[in-house]
Amino acid sequence: MTTFPWQQELNKCVKCGACMAVCPIYRQTGREEMVARGKLNLIERINPEESGYKKSNAQDALPPGWIEAVDNCLLCCSCEENCSKGVKITDIIADARHWQTEKQGLNPIKKSAFSLLKNQVFSLPRFLKAGSFLQWLLWRRLPRHSGLVRRLPLPGFDDKTVIPALPKQHLDDYLKRQQSTMNLKPVLYFPGCATRYLYPQMGLDLIYVLAQLGFQTVMPQELNCCGMVTWGAGDQNSNQELQQRNLEVFRKHSEIKEIVTGCASCGHALKEYDELPEDCKILDISEFLFLHRDKLEELVGAKKLDKKITYHDPCHLRKGQEITSQPRWLLKLIAGENFVEMRHPERCCGAGGTFGLSHKELSREILAEKARDTDDSGAEIIASGCPGCLLQLTEGAVVAESKWQAEHPISLLADLLRKDVR
Ligand code: SF4
Numbered sequence: 001m002t003t004f005p006w007q008q009e010l011n012k013c014v015k016c017g018a019c020m021a022v023c024p025i026y027r028q029t030g031r032e033e034m035v036a037r038g039k040l041n042l043i044e045r046i047n048p049e050e051s052g053y054k055k056s057n058a059q060d061a062l063p064p065g066w067i068e069a070v071d072n073c074l075l076c077c078s079c080e081e082n083c084s085k086g087v088k089i090t091d092i093i094a095d096a097r098h099w100q101t102e103k104q105g106l107n108p109i110k111k112s113a114f115s116l117l118k119n120q121v122f123s124l125p126r127f128l129k130a131g132s133f134l135q136w137l138l139w140r141r142l143p144r145h146s147g148l149v150r151r152l153p154l155p156g157f158d159d160k161t162v163i164p165a166l167p168k169q170h171l172d173d174y175l176k177r178q179q180s181t182m183n184l185k186p187v188l189y190f191p192g193c194a195t196r197y198l199y200p201q202m203g204l205d206l207i208y209v210l211a212q213l214g215f216q217t218v219m220p221q222e223l224n225c226c227g228m229v230t231w232g233a234g235d236q237n238s239n240q241e242l243q244q245r246n247l248e249v250f251r252k253h254s255e256i257k258e259i260v261t262g263c264a265s266c267g268h269a270l271k272e273y274d275e276l277p278e279d280c281k282i283l284d285i286s287e288f289l290f291l292h293r294d295k296l297e298e299l300v301g302a303k304k305l306d307k308k309i310t311y312h313d314p315c316h317l318r319k320g321q322e323i324t325s326q327p328r329w330l331l332k333l334i335a336g337e338n339f340v341e342m343r344h345p346e347r348c349c350g351a352g353g354t355f356g357l358s359h360k361e362l363s364r365e366i367l368a369e370k371a372r373d374t375d376d377s378g379a380e381i382i383a384s385g386c387p388g389c390l391l392q393l394t395e396g397a398v399v400a401e402s403k404w405q406a407e408h409p410i411s412l413l414a415d416l417l418r419k420d421v422r
Pocket residue numbers: 012013014015016017018019020036037040079082083084085086087089
C-alpha cells in the first residue's frame with residue numbers, strides 16, 4: 001500500500017477560501033469541490049492505510065466526486081499564489097493523481113504518449129516526423145494564424161481546435177548544420193519538447209539572439225522532456241526517470257553554469273529538480289536577457305516593433321517562478337509605447353498541459369475570457385513565453401474570430417534584431 005505523504009501539508013489549510021477568488025475552474029463552475037479548499041477536503045478523506053483501497057474495489061473506496069475534483073485542475077498555481085498559509089496545493093493534487101494512477105493504472109492514451117517520450121528507439125521525434133508527412137490528409141492550414149484545423153470530423157477535435165503544424169525538420173536537424181563558434185561563451189539550452197519538435201523556429205530565434213549577445217548555445221541531443229506533463233498526470237515514475245536522464249546531461253556539462261530555456265513550463269519543472277549540479281542556475285530566457293540588458297539595449301537601439309502588443313503571463317512563469325517584470329521590460333524594449341497591459345494578464349488561459357484536450361468545454365470557457373480581454377486591449381499581438389499558452393491563445397483567436405496573433409517574445413526580439421524595423 002502506498003502511503004500518502006501529504007497529511008502534514010493538508011493540515012496547513014485553514015479553510016479561509018482565499019483560493020476561491022482566483023481559481024479559473026471555480027470561476028466557471030461555482031462548485032466548492034472544484035476549488036483548492038474543496039479538493040483538499042476530498043483528498044484528506046482518503047487515508048490509504050485505513051481505507052482498504054485496493055485495485056479491485058478502487059472506485060468504491062473513493063468518496064463521490066473525488067476523481068472529478070482531482071482531475072479538474074489546471075495545476076496553474078493561482079491558488080498557491082493567493083494562499084497565505086503556503087499550502088503546496090499543486091503538489092498535493094499531483095500526488096493524489098499519482099496515488100490514484102498507482103491503483104487504477106494510467107489512462108491508456110497518456111500511457112502510450114509517455115512511452116513515446118521515454119522510448120529512445122521508436123521515439124517522439126520519429127513519431128512526429130512520420131506525422132508531418134501524413135498531417136495534410138486530415139488537417140489544413142489556418143488562413144490568418146499559425147497552426148492547423150481539421151478537414152474532416154475527428155473524435156475529440158471540433159472545427160476550431162488548433163494543433164501545431166508538424167515540421168519536417170526539428171531543432172536538432174537545424175543545429176547539426178550550424179558551425180560552432182569557439183570564441184563565444186557557452187550557455188546550455190534546454191528547448192523543451194514543444195520548441196524542439198513543433199516550433200523549431202522559436203528555438204532558432206533564441207539561439208540567434210544569444211549569439212548576438214556573444215553566447216554559444218549548447219543543446220545536447222540527449223536532453224529529454226522536462227517531465228512536467230508526466231508529473232501533472234500523476235506518473236511520478238516516468239517523471240523521475242526523465243529528471244534523472246536530464247540531470248545526467250547537466251552533470252556531463254557541469255562546466256556550463258547557466259541553463260536557459262524559453263519554455264515557462266520547462267523552467268518551472270527544472271527549477272524543482274533535486275540534485276541540480278552545484279552552482280548551476282536555471283534561467284528563463286527573459287531572466288537571462290535582463291541580466292544582459294545593457295548589451296541588449298545597445299543592440300536594439302532605437303528599433304521598435306510597429307504593432308500594438310500585449311502580454312499574457314504564463315502561469316508557470318508568473319506563479320511557478322515569480323517572473324513578472326523581466327518579460328515586461330523586454331516587451332517595452334521591443335515595442336516601446338506600443339506595449340499595453342491587458343486586463344487580467346495573470347489569469348490562466350485554460351491550456352494546463354493536456355487539460356485543453358481532455359476538458360475542452362471548460363478550457364474554452366476560460367479561454368473565452370482571455371480572448372475578450374485581448375480583444376479589449378486593442379493589441380495586434382499577444383506575447384507569452386510558453387509554447388503551450390501560445391497554442392491555446394491561437395485557438396482563442398480562432399474561436400473568437402479575432403485577428404491578433406500569439407507570439408513568443410524571443411521571436412519578436414529576433415525579428416527586430418534581424419530587420420531594421422518589423
Ligand atoms: S487559500 Fe490556502 S489556506 Fe485558504 S482555503 Fe485555500 S488552500 Fe486553504
